[in-house]
Amino acid sequence: MSSGKHWLDEPQNVKRLWRGFLVLLAVVLAAEFLITLHPHFEVERFPVFYATFGFLACAAMIGAAKAIGVLLKRPDTYYRADDE
Numbered sequence: 001m002s003s004g005k006h007w008l009d010e011p012q013n014v015k016r017l018w019r020g021f022l023v024l025l026a027v028v029l030a031a032e033f034l035i036t037l038h039p040h041f042e043v044e045r046f047p048v049f050y051a052t053f054g055f056l057a058c059a060a061m062i063g064a065a066k067a068i069g070v071l072l073k074r075p076d077t078y079y080r081a082d083d084e
Contacts, residue, residue: 025051
């Protein structure tokens, strides 16, 4: 591994990424009002439904992953022999 700094180690680059992601989010949310949607269910007619659904689905996956992590967690000495 090289000992050089990664481009994400610079705080200004991280700020640029966050700003870029927020601008992209705003563009996608604004685009939803500009395109014609063809919803199959009544709930899909709500503004920004897809963004909200995606966020909640992602949050649910993170919660499920944390719950699975708690169930599968092993102690730090799990692979160490008892006599060491």
